[in-house]
Amino acid sequence: MSEGEGPRTGYSAGSDPQFVARIRREIETWRTEGIISSEVAETLVSRYGESEDAGRPFALNRLSAAIVIFGAILIGLGIIAVLAANWDAISDPAKIGLMVAASTTTYVVGWFLAYRFEAPRTGIALILLGAIVYGASIHLIAQAFNVEVNHPLLMPAWFLGVVPIAYVTRAVAILVLSLILLLVSLGFRMQVWFGEEFANAVDGAVFMVVVAAYVLFGATLFALGRLHARWNPFQHFARYFDVIGIGTAAVGTYALSFASAWRTIDRVEVRDFMPEFWITFAVTLVIAVVALAMAYQRRETRAADSVRWLWIASGTFMMCGIAIATWIALIADTSWFWIPVNVIIMIGIIAMLTAGFRFNRPYLVNTAFILFGVTVMTRYFEFGFDLLDQGLAFIVTGVLFLGIGFGLERLRRGMIRDMRERTFSL
Amino acid sequence: MSxxxxxxxxxxVAVQMVGLVAFVAVKQYAVATGTEVILQGAPVDPRSLMQGDYAILDYEIAGIPKDVKTEFAVGDDVIVVLTNKGEAWEAIRYLDDDRVPKGNGEVFVRGQLQSNGRIDFGIGTYFVPEGTGWRIERAHDLKIRVSVSDDGDATVTGVIVDGEDFSP
Incomplete structure:
Protein backbone atom coordinates (compact mmCIF):
# COMPACT_ATOMS: atom_id res chain seq x y z
CA MET A 1 0.00 0.00 0.00
CA SER A 2 1.55 3.27 -0.98
CA GLU A 3 1.47 6.14 1.44
CA GLY A 4 -1.73 8.07 1.35
CA GLU A 5 -3.83 5.49 -0.44
CA GLY A 6 -5.56 3.81 2.47
CA PRO A 7 -8.78 5.16 3.90
CA ARG A 8 -8.42 6.92 7.22
CA THR A 9 -10.99 8.02 9.68
CA GLY A 10 -8.79 10.76 11.13
CA TYR A 11 -8.75 14.50 10.55
CA SER A 12 -8.03 15.55 6.96
CA ALA A 13 -7.01 19.15 6.68
CA GLY A 14 -5.01 19.18 3.49
CA SER A 15 -6.10 21.34 0.59
CA ASP A 16 -5.13 19.00 -2.24
CA PRO A 17 -3.31 15.70 -2.71
CA GLN A 18 -0.10 17.37 -3.88
CA PHE A 19 -0.03 19.59 -0.81
CA VAL A 20 -0.61 16.61 1.42
CA ALA A 21 2.18 14.63 -0.24
CA ARG A 22 4.54 17.59 0.15
CA ILE A 23 3.67 18.29 3.78
CA ARG A 24 4.09 14.62 4.65
CA ARG A 25 7.56 14.63 3.10
CA GLU A 26 8.40 17.78 5.03
CA ILE A 27 7.14 16.31 8.30
CA GLU A 28 9.27 13.21 7.76
CA THR A 29 12.31 15.42 7.10
CA TRP A 30 11.66 17.46 10.27
CA ARG A 31 11.33 14.26 12.24
CA THR A 32 14.55 12.70 10.98
CA GLU A 33 16.41 15.97 11.55
CA GLY A 34 15.18 16.07 15.12
CA ILE A 35 13.26 19.33 14.66
CA ILE A 36 10.06 17.65 15.87
CA SER A 37 9.48 14.49 17.88
CA SER A 38 7.87 11.38 16.44
CA GLU A 39 4.73 12.05 18.43
CA VAL A 40 4.40 15.57 17.04
CA ALA A 41 5.07 14.14 13.58
CA GLU A 42 2.37 11.55 14.15
CA THR A 43 -0.10 14.26 15.16
CA LEU A 44 0.78 16.40 12.14
CA VAL A 45 0.55 13.46 9.74
CA SER A 46 -2.88 12.56 11.05
CA ARG A 47 -3.89 16.23 10.82
CA TYR A 48 -2.71 16.57 7.21
CA GLY A 49 -3.45 12.94 6.36
CA GLU A 50 -5.04 11.61 3.21
CA SER A 51 -7.14 14.30 1.70
CA GLU A 52 -9.57 12.68 -0.67
CA ASP A 53 -12.27 14.77 0.94
CA ALA A 54 -10.15 17.81 1.67
CA GLY A 55 -11.96 21.00 2.31
CA ARG A 56 -14.81 19.45 4.23
CA PRO A 57 -15.33 20.93 7.63
CA PHE A 58 -13.48 19.09 10.36
CA ALA A 59 -16.52 18.45 12.54
CA LEU A 60 -18.58 17.06 9.67
CA ASN A 61 -15.67 14.82 8.69
CA ARG A 62 -15.41 13.29 12.15
CA LEU A 63 -19.17 13.15 12.56
CA SER A 64 -19.69 11.22 9.34
CA ALA A 65 -16.93 8.77 10.35
CA ALA A 66 -18.46 8.22 13.77
CA ILE A 67 -21.99 7.84 12.47
CA VAL A 68 -21.17 5.18 9.87
CA ILE A 69 -19.11 3.23 12.44
CA PHE A 70 -21.98 3.42 14.94
CA GLY A 71 -24.31 2.26 12.17
CA ALA A 72 -22.11 -0.76 11.41
CA ILE A 73 -21.84 -1.65 15.12
CA LEU A 74 -25.61 -1.38 15.60
CA ILE A 75 -26.33 -3.56 12.58
CA GLY A 76 -23.76 -6.08 13.79
CA LEU A 77 -25.22 -6.21 17.29
CA GLY A 78 -28.70 -6.49 15.78
CA ILE A 79 -27.62 -9.47 13.69
CA ILE A 80 -26.06 -11.13 16.74
CA ALA A 81 -29.26 -10.60 18.75
CA VAL A 82 -31.44 -12.00 15.94
CA LEU A 83 -29.20 -15.05 15.66
CA ALA A 84 -29.20 -15.49 19.43
CA ALA A 85 -33.00 -15.61 19.34
CA ASN A 86 -32.53 -18.84 17.33
CA TRP A 87 -35.61 -18.10 15.25
CA ASP A 88 -36.82 -21.43 13.97
CA ALA A 89 -38.73 -20.07 10.93
CA ILE A 90 -35.47 -20.32 8.98
CA SER A 91 -33.55 -23.58 9.03
CA ASP A 92 -30.00 -23.71 10.35
CA PRO A 93 -28.40 -24.45 6.94
CA ALA A 94 -30.27 -21.50 5.42
CA LYS A 95 -29.17 -19.22 8.27
CA ILE A 96 -25.54 -20.29 7.91
CA GLY A 97 -25.69 -19.80 4.12
CA LEU A 98 -27.20 -16.35 4.58
CA MET A 99 -24.54 -15.33 7.09
CA VAL A 100 -21.62 -16.51 4.95
CA ALA A 101 -23.11 -14.69 1.97
CA ALA A 102 -23.78 -11.57 4.06
CA SER A 103 -20.24 -11.50 5.43
CA THR A 104 -18.68 -11.90 1.97
CA THR A 105 -20.99 -9.31 0.43
CA THR A 106 -20.33 -6.67 3.08
CA TYR A 107 -16.57 -7.20 2.75
CA VAL A 108 -16.68 -6.88 -1.05
CA VAL A 109 -19.06 -3.89 -1.11
CA GLY A 110 -17.03 -2.25 1.66
CA TRP A 111 -13.80 -2.72 -0.25
CA PHE A 112 -15.25 -1.21 -3.44
CA LEU A 113 -16.68 1.77 -1.55
CA ALA A 114 -13.40 2.34 0.31
CA TYR A 115 -10.95 1.92 -2.55
CA ARG A 116 -12.85 2.42 -5.79
CA PHE A 117 -15.76 4.76 -5.12
CA GLU A 118 -14.13 7.33 -2.84
CA ALA A 119 -16.35 6.62 0.14
CA PRO A 120 -13.65 5.39 2.56
CA ARG A 121 -15.58 5.89 5.78
CA THR A 122 -18.67 4.02 4.65
CA GLY A 123 -16.45 1.40 3.06
CA ILE A 124 -14.47 0.79 6.24
CA ALA A 125 -17.69 0.73 8.25
CA LEU A 126 -18.98 -2.02 5.96
CA ILE A 127 -15.73 -3.97 6.28
CA LEU A 128 -16.11 -3.63 10.06
CA LEU A 129 -19.65 -4.95 9.70
CA GLY A 130 -18.28 -7.87 7.66
CA ALA A 131 -15.86 -8.64 10.50
CA ILE A 132 -18.71 -8.59 13.04
CA VAL A 133 -20.87 -10.80 10.81
CA TYR A 134 -17.92 -13.20 10.47
CA GLY A 135 -17.82 -13.54 14.26
CA ALA A 136 -21.58 -13.93 14.42
CA SER A 137 -21.31 -16.69 11.79
CA ILE A 138 -18.79 -18.60 13.90
CA HIS A 139 -21.18 -18.49 16.85
CA LEU A 140 -24.17 -19.37 14.64
CA ILE A 141 -22.44 -22.51 13.37
CA ALA A 142 -21.52 -23.43 16.94
CA GLN A 143 -25.15 -22.88 17.93
CA ALA A 144 -26.45 -25.01 15.04
CA PHE A 145 -24.22 -27.93 16.06
CA ASN A 146 -24.75 -27.42 19.81
CA VAL A 147 -21.04 -26.84 20.41
CA GLU A 148 -20.50 -26.13 24.12
CA VAL A 149 -21.53 -22.59 25.02
CA ASN A 150 -18.56 -20.20 25.47
CA HIS A 151 -16.27 -22.74 23.81
CA PRO A 152 -12.68 -21.49 24.33
CA LEU A 153 -11.84 -21.55 20.62
CA LEU A 154 -14.71 -19.46 19.24
CA MET A 155 -13.47 -16.00 20.28
CA PRO A 156 -9.82 -16.73 19.35
CA ALA A 157 -11.04 -17.86 15.89
CA TRP A 158 -12.89 -14.56 15.52
CA PHE A 159 -9.85 -12.56 16.62
CA LEU A 160 -7.47 -14.41 14.29
CA GLY A 161 -9.82 -13.81 11.36
CA VAL A 162 -10.22 -10.09 12.00
CA VAL A 163 -6.75 -8.88 13.01
CA PRO A 164 -5.16 -9.25 9.53
CA ILE A 165 -8.03 -7.20 8.09
CA ALA A 166 -7.12 -4.37 10.48
CA TYR A 167 -3.54 -4.29 9.19
CA VAL A 168 -4.43 -4.58 5.52
CA THR A 169 -7.03 -1.81 5.68
CA ARG A 170 -5.15 0.20 8.35
CA ALA A 171 -8.57 0.98 9.81
CA VAL A 172 -8.65 2.04 13.45
CA ALA A 173 -12.19 0.77 14.05
CA ILE A 174 -11.21 -2.75 12.98
CA LEU A 175 -8.04 -2.59 15.06
CA VAL A 176 -10.06 -1.66 18.15
CA LEU A 177 -12.44 -4.57 17.47
CA SER A 178 -9.39 -6.85 17.15
CA LEU A 179 -7.88 -5.69 20.44
CA ILE A 180 -11.17 -6.14 22.28
CA LEU A 181 -11.49 -9.63 20.78
CA LEU A 182 -7.91 -10.41 21.86
CA LEU A 183 -8.65 -9.51 25.48
CA VAL A 184 -11.95 -11.42 25.43
CA SER A 185 -10.22 -14.42 23.82
CA LEU A 186 -7.76 -14.44 26.69
CA GLY A 187 -10.67 -14.73 29.10
CA PHE A 188 -12.10 -17.65 27.15
CA ARG A 189 -8.75 -19.44 27.15
CA MET A 190 -8.66 -19.01 30.94
CA GLN A 191 -11.52 -21.49 31.10
CA VAL A 192 -9.14 -24.11 29.76
CA TRP A 193 -6.31 -23.09 32.08
CA PHE A 194 -8.38 -23.11 35.23
CA GLY A 195 -11.32 -25.39 34.41
CA GLU A 196 -14.33 -25.18 36.73
CA GLU A 197 -12.35 -22.99 39.14
CA PHE A 198 -12.64 -20.20 36.59
CA ALA A 199 -16.45 -20.11 36.85
CA ASN A 200 -16.21 -19.58 40.61
CA ALA A 201 -13.22 -17.27 40.35
CA VAL A 202 -14.65 -14.03 41.79
CA ASP A 203 -13.06 -13.23 45.17
CA GLY A 204 -10.79 -16.23 44.87
CA ALA A 205 -7.11 -16.72 44.18
CA VAL A 206 -7.87 -17.68 40.59
CA PHE A 207 -9.46 -14.26 40.12
CA MET A 208 -6.20 -12.62 41.23
CA VAL A 209 -4.18 -14.82 38.88
CA VAL A 210 -6.48 -13.91 35.99
CA VAL A 211 -6.36 -10.19 36.81
CA ALA A 212 -2.55 -10.26 37.00
CA ALA A 213 -2.55 -11.94 33.59
CA TYR A 214 -4.57 -9.03 32.20
CA VAL A 215 -2.10 -6.54 33.72
CA LEU A 216 0.70 -8.28 31.82
CA PHE A 217 -1.35 -8.29 28.65
CA GLY A 218 -2.00 -4.57 29.09
CA ALA A 219 1.74 -3.94 29.47
CA THR A 220 2.41 -5.90 26.29
CA LEU A 221 -0.21 -3.97 24.34
CA PHE A 222 1.41 -0.74 25.53
CA ALA A 223 4.84 -1.99 24.40
CA LEU A 224 3.36 -2.92 21.02
CA GLY A 225 1.85 0.55 20.87
CA ARG A 226 5.30 2.09 21.27
CA LEU A 227 6.54 -0.15 18.45
CA HIS A 228 3.67 0.98 16.24
CA ALA A 229 4.56 4.62 16.98
CA ARG A 230 7.88 3.95 15.22
CA TRP A 231 6.38 1.84 12.42
CA ASN A 232 5.53 4.25 9.67
CA PRO A 233 2.41 2.79 8.01
CA PHE A 234 0.80 2.02 11.36
CA GLN A 235 1.73 5.02 13.50
CA HIS A 236 -1.92 5.98 13.86
CA PHE A 237 -2.55 2.62 15.61
CA ALA A 238 -0.13 3.46 18.42
CA ARG A 239 -2.45 5.52 20.60
CA TYR A 240 -5.16 2.83 20.53
CA PHE A 241 -2.68 0.20 21.71
CA ASP A 242 -1.58 2.66 24.40
CA VAL A 243 -5.07 3.49 25.63
CA ILE A 244 -6.36 -0.10 25.64
CA GLY A 245 -3.08 -1.44 27.07
CA ILE A 246 -2.72 1.09 29.87
CA GLY A 247 -6.46 0.97 30.55
CA THR A 248 -6.40 -2.82 30.91
CA ALA A 249 -3.33 -2.75 33.17
CA ALA A 250 -4.79 0.10 35.25
CA VAL A 251 -8.14 -1.63 35.82
CA GLY A 252 -6.32 -4.85 36.68
CA THR A 253 -3.98 -3.15 39.14
CA TYR A 254 -6.93 -1.40 40.76
CA ALA A 255 -8.64 -4.79 41.24
CA LEU A 256 -5.48 -6.11 42.91
CA SER A 257 -5.39 -3.23 45.41
CA PHE A 258 -8.23 -4.42 47.68
CA ALA A 259 -6.94 -5.51 51.08
CA SER A 260 -10.09 -7.49 51.79
CA ALA A 261 -9.50 -9.70 48.76
CA TRP A 262 -5.88 -10.48 49.70
CA ARG A 263 -6.83 -11.34 53.28
CA THR A 264 -9.45 -13.92 52.30
CA ILE A 265 -7.90 -15.81 49.40
CA ASP A 266 -6.28 -19.19 49.59
CA ARG A 267 -2.72 -19.97 48.67
CA VAL A 268 -2.18 -20.95 45.03
CA GLU A 269 -0.16 -24.02 44.14
CA VAL A 270 2.19 -23.81 41.18
CA ARG A 271 0.64 -27.02 39.88
CA ASP A 272 -2.72 -25.18 39.66
CA PHE A 273 -1.36 -23.36 36.63
CA MET A 274 -1.56 -25.34 33.41
CA PRO A 275 1.57 -25.36 31.20
CA GLU A 276 -0.35 -23.36 28.55
CA PHE A 277 -0.67 -20.58 31.14
CA TRP A 278 3.07 -20.34 31.72
CA ILE A 279 3.88 -20.66 28.02
CA THR A 280 1.36 -17.98 27.05
CA PHE A 281 2.65 -15.46 29.53
CA ALA A 282 6.32 -16.22 28.96
CA VAL A 283 5.66 -15.55 25.27
CA THR A 284 3.68 -12.41 26.18
CA LEU A 285 6.55 -11.12 28.28
CA VAL A 286 9.05 -11.84 25.50
CA ILE A 287 6.81 -10.00 23.01
CA ALA A 288 6.73 -6.97 25.34
CA VAL A 289 10.51 -6.93 25.69
CA VAL A 290 11.15 -7.48 21.97
CA ALA A 291 8.59 -4.82 20.98
CA LEU A 292 10.24 -2.32 23.32
CA ALA A 293 13.71 -3.23 22.07
CA MET A 294 12.65 -2.85 18.42
CA ALA A 295 10.97 0.45 19.14
CA TYR A 296 14.09 1.59 21.02
CA GLN A 297 16.24 0.75 18.00
CA ARG A 298 14.08 3.04 15.89
CA ARG A 299 14.23 5.87 18.42
CA GLU A 300 15.49 9.32 17.66
CA THR A 301 18.94 10.34 18.76
CA ARG A 302 17.85 13.46 20.62
CA ALA A 303 18.47 13.55 24.36
CA ALA A 304 14.81 14.30 25.08
CA ASP A 305 13.81 11.13 23.30
CA SER A 306 16.18 9.07 25.44
CA VAL A 307 14.55 10.48 28.56
CA ARG A 308 11.12 9.60 27.19
CA TRP A 309 12.38 6.09 26.51
CA LEU A 310 13.45 5.71 30.08
CA TRP A 311 9.91 6.57 31.16
CA ILE A 312 8.32 4.22 28.64
CA ALA A 313 10.57 1.31 29.60
CA SER A 314 10.05 1.97 33.33
CA GLY A 315 6.28 2.08 32.89
CA THR A 316 6.18 -1.12 30.87
CA PHE A 317 8.42 -3.07 33.22
CA MET A 318 6.51 -1.76 36.23
CA MET A 319 3.28 -3.19 34.76
CA CYS A 320 4.98 -6.49 33.95
CA GLY A 321 6.46 -6.48 37.47
CA ILE A 322 3.03 -6.09 39.07
CA ALA A 323 1.78 -9.19 37.25
CA ILE A 324 4.79 -11.35 38.08
CA ALA A 325 4.95 -10.15 41.70
CA THR A 326 1.25 -10.92 42.10
CA TRP A 327 1.74 -14.51 41.00
CA ILE A 328 4.70 -14.90 43.34
CA ALA A 329 2.69 -13.37 46.20
CA LEU A 330 -0.20 -15.76 45.55
CA ILE A 331 2.09 -18.78 45.52
CA ALA A 332 3.89 -17.58 48.67
CA ASP A 333 0.58 -16.85 50.45
CA THR A 334 1.38 -13.20 51.05
CA SER A 335 -1.80 -11.63 52.38
CA TRP A 336 -0.19 -8.18 52.78
CA PHE A 337 0.55 -7.81 49.07
CA TRP A 338 -2.18 -5.18 48.74
CA ILE A 339 0.20 -2.71 50.44
CA PRO A 340 2.91 -2.76 47.73
CA VAL A 341 0.18 -2.75 45.07
CA ASN A 342 -1.21 0.48 46.50
CA VAL A 343 2.28 1.96 46.79
CA ILE A 344 2.91 1.04 43.15
CA ILE A 345 -0.38 2.67 42.15
CA MET A 346 0.65 5.89 43.89
CA ILE A 347 4.10 5.76 42.27
CA GLY A 348 2.41 5.21 38.91
CA ILE A 349 0.08 8.17 39.45
CA ILE A 350 2.96 10.46 40.42
CA ALA A 351 4.98 9.20 37.44
CA MET A 352 2.03 9.85 35.14
CA LEU A 353 1.61 13.34 36.57
CA THR A 354 5.30 14.12 36.17
CA ALA A 355 5.46 12.68 32.67
CA GLY A 356 2.37 14.64 31.66
CA PHE A 357 3.96 17.84 32.91
CA ARG A 358 7.39 17.12 31.50
CA PHE A 359 6.22 16.10 28.01
CA ASN A 360 3.29 18.53 27.78
CA ARG A 361 0.57 15.89 27.80
CA PRO A 362 -2.49 17.36 29.56
CA TYR A 363 -4.45 14.09 29.16
CA LEU A 364 -1.85 12.33 31.32
CA VAL A 365 -2.26 14.95 34.05
CA ASN A 366 -6.05 14.68 33.92
CA THR A 367 -5.93 10.89 34.00
CA ALA A 368 -3.52 10.94 36.95
CA PHE A 369 -5.91 13.12 38.95
CA ILE A 370 -8.86 10.89 38.15
CA LEU A 371 -6.88 7.79 39.18
CA PHE A 372 -5.75 9.46 42.38
CA GLY A 373 -9.31 10.41 43.27
CA VAL A 374 -10.62 6.91 42.55
CA THR A 375 -7.84 5.22 44.53
CA VAL A 376 -8.14 7.48 47.59
CA MET A 377 -11.91 7.19 47.70
CA THR A 378 -11.77 3.42 47.26
CA ARG A 379 -9.38 3.06 50.20
CA TYR A 380 -11.48 5.48 52.23
CA PHE A 381 -14.60 3.37 51.79
CA GLU A 382 -12.68 0.13 52.24
CA PHE A 383 -11.15 1.08 55.58
CA GLY A 384 -13.11 3.99 57.00
CA PHE A 385 -16.75 3.66 56.14
CA ASP A 386 -17.65 0.86 58.55
CA LEU A 387 -16.17 2.67 61.52
CA LEU A 388 -18.45 5.68 61.43
CA ASP A 389 -22.08 6.09 62.06
CA GLN A 390 -23.77 6.05 58.67
CA GLY A 391 -25.20 9.58 58.78
CA LEU A 392 -21.99 11.08 60.06
CA ALA A 393 -20.05 9.11 57.47
CA PHE A 394 -22.03 10.63 54.61
CA ILE A 395 -21.43 14.16 55.94
CA VAL A 396 -17.72 13.54 56.47
CA THR A 397 -17.40 11.90 53.06
CA GLY A 398 -19.23 14.76 51.39
CA VAL A 399 -16.97 17.36 53.04
CA LEU A 400 -13.94 15.26 52.16
CA PHE A 401 -15.05 15.04 48.53
CA LEU A 402 -15.64 18.79 48.34
CA GLY A 403 -12.31 19.63 49.91
CA ILE A 404 -10.23 17.18 47.90
CA GLY A 405 -12.11 18.04 44.72
CA PHE A 406 -11.54 21.78 45.23
CA GLY A 407 -7.85 21.27 45.97
CA LEU A 408 -7.31 18.94 43.02
CA GLU A 409 -9.15 21.25 40.65
CA ARG A 410 -6.95 24.23 41.59
CA LEU A 411 -3.81 22.13 41.30
CA ARG A 412 -4.85 20.62 37.97
CA ARG A 413 -5.78 23.98 36.43
CA GLY A 414 -2.52 25.45 37.62
CA MET A 415 -0.45 22.68 36.11
CA ILE A 416 -2.26 22.75 32.77
CA ARG A 417 -1.94 26.57 32.65
CA ASP A 418 1.79 26.22 33.22
CA MET A 419 2.02 23.67 30.44
CA ARG A 420 0.21 25.91 27.97
CA GLU A 421 2.43 28.84 28.85
CA ARG A 422 5.48 26.67 28.31
CA THR A 423 4.10 25.49 24.96
CA PHE A 424 3.44 29.02 23.69
CA SER A 425 6.83 30.22 24.80
CA LEU A 426 8.64 27.56 22.76
CA MET B 1 -4.96 0.10 -2.01
CA SER B 2 -2.15 -1.50 -4.01
CA VAL B 13 -11.81 -12.85 3.34
CA ALA B 14 -11.57 -16.12 1.41
CA VAL B 15 -9.72 -17.83 4.28
CA GLN B 16 -12.42 -16.64 6.71
CA MET B 17 -15.19 -18.04 4.52
CA VAL B 18 -13.33 -21.30 3.88
CA GLY B 19 -12.85 -21.55 7.65
CA LEU B 20 -16.57 -21.13 8.24
CA VAL B 21 -17.44 -23.70 5.58
CA ALA B 22 -14.81 -26.10 6.97
CA PHE B 23 -16.28 -25.67 10.46
CA VAL B 24 -19.70 -26.66 9.07
CA ALA B 25 -18.23 -29.50 7.03
CA VAL B 26 -16.32 -31.05 9.93
CA LYS B 27 -19.33 -30.93 12.25
CA GLN B 28 -21.74 -32.11 9.54
CA TYR B 29 -19.44 -35.00 8.60
CA ALA B 30 -19.24 -36.06 12.24
CA VAL B 31 -23.03 -35.98 12.52
CA ALA B 32 -23.65 -37.70 9.18
CA THR B 33 -21.19 -40.54 9.67
CA GLY B 34 -21.58 -41.02 13.41
CA THR B 35 -23.68 -43.58 15.24
CA GLU B 36 -26.82 -42.11 16.75
CA VAL B 37 -27.30 -42.96 20.40
CA ILE B 38 -29.95 -41.78 22.83
CA LEU B 39 -28.76 -40.89 26.32
CA GLN B 40 -30.63 -40.19 29.51
CA GLY B 41 -30.20 -36.55 30.61
CA ALA B 42 -31.25 -33.72 32.91
CA PRO B 43 -31.47 -30.00 31.97
CA VAL B 44 -30.98 -26.46 33.32
CA ASP B 45 -32.01 -23.35 31.34
CA PRO B 46 -29.72 -20.27 31.05
CA ARG B 47 -28.87 -17.75 28.25
CA SER B 48 -25.74 -16.83 26.28
CA LEU B 49 -25.33 -13.23 25.08
CA MET B 50 -23.87 -14.36 21.77
CA GLN B 51 -25.90 -17.49 21.10
CA GLY B 52 -29.16 -17.07 22.99
CA ASP B 53 -31.14 -19.49 25.15
CA TYR B 54 -29.83 -22.96 25.74
CA ALA B 55 -30.29 -25.92 28.01
CA ILE B 56 -27.37 -27.28 30.00
CA LEU B 57 -27.46 -31.03 29.63
CA ASP B 58 -26.16 -33.54 32.10
CA TYR B 59 -25.94 -37.27 31.45
CA GLU B 60 -26.42 -40.38 33.53
CA ILE B 61 -23.33 -41.89 31.94
CA ALA B 62 -21.27 -38.86 33.12
CA GLY B 63 -21.16 -40.24 36.64
CA ILE B 64 -18.75 -43.11 37.18
CA PRO B 65 -20.52 -45.75 39.32
CA LYS B 66 -18.89 -46.41 42.69
CA ASP B 67 -18.48 -50.10 41.96
CA VAL B 68 -16.30 -49.32 38.93
CA LYS B 69 -12.69 -49.51 40.00
CA THR B 70 -10.89 -46.64 38.26
CA GLU B 71 -7.71 -44.70 38.67
CA PHE B 72 -8.71 -41.66 36.71
CA ALA B 73 -7.30 -38.28 37.71
CA VAL B 74 -9.01 -34.93 37.14
CA GLY B 75 -8.41 -33.89 33.54
CA ASP B 76 -7.85 -37.44 32.28
CA ASP B 77 -9.55 -38.57 29.09
CA VAL B 78 -12.12 -41.26 29.84
CA ILE B 79 -13.60 -43.65 27.28
CA VAL B 80 -17.18 -44.73 28.03
CA VAL B 81 -18.27 -47.82 26.10
CA LEU B 82 -22.02 -47.80 25.39
CA THR B 83 -24.63 -50.44 24.71
CA ASN B 84 -28.20 -50.09 23.53
CA LYS B 85 -30.61 -50.96 26.30
CA GLY B 86 -33.82 -50.22 24.42
CA GLU B 87 -35.03 -46.70 25.22
CA ALA B 88 -31.59 -45.30 25.94
CA TRP B 89 -27.96 -46.33 25.61
CA GLU B 90 -26.09 -47.05 28.80
CA ALA B 91 -22.47 -47.24 29.87
CA ILE B 92 -20.99 -50.71 30.26
CA ARG B 93 -17.31 -49.90 30.72
CA TYR B 94 -15.12 -46.92 31.67
CA LEU B 95 -11.64 -47.13 30.14
CA ASP B 96 -8.40 -45.18 29.92
CA ASP B 97 -7.71 -43.26 26.74
CA ASP B 98 -5.02 -45.76 25.73
CA ARG B 99 -7.52 -48.64 25.76
CA VAL B 100 -9.81 -47.32 23.04
CA PRO B 101 -11.91 -50.26 21.76
CA LYS B 102 -11.47 -49.43 18.07
CA GLY B 103 -12.38 -51.82 15.31
CA ASN B 104 -14.59 -54.23 17.23
CA GLY B 105 -17.82 -52.41 16.41
CA GLU B 106 -18.38 -51.09 19.91
CA VAL B 107 -19.76 -47.59 20.28
CA PHE B 108 -17.87 -45.42 22.71
CA VAL B 109 -17.84 -41.75 23.68
CA ARG B 110 -14.82 -39.79 24.85
CA GLY B 111 -14.88 -37.35 27.78
CA GLN B 112 -12.71 -35.67 30.37
CA LEU B 113 -12.97 -36.18 34.11
CA GLN B 114 -13.88 -32.97 35.97
CA SER B 115 -13.01 -32.01 39.53
CA ASN B 116 -16.64 -32.69 40.57
CA GLY B 117 -16.15 -36.35 39.66
CA ARG B 118 -18.30 -36.23 36.53
CA ILE B 119 -17.21 -36.69 32.93
CA ASP B 120 -17.52 -33.82 30.46
CA PHE B 121 -18.24 -35.09 26.94
CA GLY B 122 -18.40 -31.62 25.32
CA ILE B 123 -22.12 -32.09 24.69
CA GLY B 124 -23.48 -30.16 27.64
CA THR B 125 -25.27 -27.50 25.59
CA TYR B 126 -28.47 -27.57 23.52
CA PHE B 127 -29.52 -24.27 21.95
CA VAL B 128 -33.25 -23.56 21.73
CA PRO B 129 -35.39 -20.79 20.18
CA GLU B 130 -35.91 -17.83 22.50
CA GLY B 131 -38.46 -18.47 25.25
CA THR B 132 -38.85 -22.20 24.65
CA GLY B 133 -36.27 -23.56 27.06
CA TRP B 134 -38.83 -23.96 29.87
CA ARG B 135 -40.29 -26.97 28.04
CA ILE B 136 -37.01 -28.81 28.39
CA GLU B 137 -36.49 -27.55 31.93
CA ARG B 138 -39.88 -28.89 33.05
CA ALA B 139 -39.55 -32.25 31.30
CA HIS B 140 -40.20 -35.33 33.44
CA ASP B 141 -38.12 -37.46 31.13
CA LEU B 142 -35.35 -36.05 28.96
CA LYS B 143 -33.37 -38.03 26.45
CA ILE B 144 -30.73 -36.65 24.15
CA ARG B 145 -29.97 -37.74 20.60
CA VAL B 146 -26.21 -37.79 20.15
CA SER B 147 -24.18 -38.61 17.07
CA VAL B 148 -20.95 -40.36 18.05
CA SER B 149 -18.06 -40.56 15.59
CA ASP B 150 -15.66 -43.50 15.29
CA ASP B 151 -13.20 -41.59 17.47
CA GLY B 152 -15.74 -41.12 20.22
CA ASP B 153 -16.38 -37.43 19.56
CA ALA B 154 -20.02 -36.59 20.22
CA THR B 155 -22.44 -33.99 18.81
CA VAL B 156 -25.93 -33.33 20.14
CA THR B 157 -28.45 -33.60 17.29
CA GLY B 158 -31.71 -33.30 19.20
CA VAL B 159 -33.59 -33.85 22.42
CA ILE B 160 -36.60 -36.00 23.27
CA VAL B 161 -38.93 -34.38 25.82
CA ASP B 162 -41.30 -36.77 27.58
CA GLY B 163 -41.12 -39.21 24.69
CA GLU B 164 -41.48 -36.69 21.85
CA ASP B 165 -38.81 -35.01 19.73
CA PHE B 166 -38.42 -31.40 20.87
CA SER B 167 -39.87 -29.14 18.18
CA PRO B 168 -40.70 -25.63 19.45
Missing part, protein backbone atom coordinates in the same frame (compact mmCIF):
# COMPACT_ATOMS: atom_id res chain seq x y z
CA UNK B 3 -2.70 -4.64 -6.07
CA UNK B 4 -0.71 -6.75 -3.60
CA UNK B 5 -2.72 -5.59 -0.61
CA UNK B 6 -5.95 -6.04 -2.53
CA UNK B 7 -4.98 -9.66 -3.14
CA UNK B 8 -4.10 -10.08 0.55
CA UNK B 9 -7.42 -8.50 1.62
CA UNK B 10 -9.52 -10.83 -0.52
CA UNK B 11 -7.34 -13.79 0.45
CA UNK B 12 -8.10 -13.10 4.12
Missing amino acids: RGLTIIFFSI
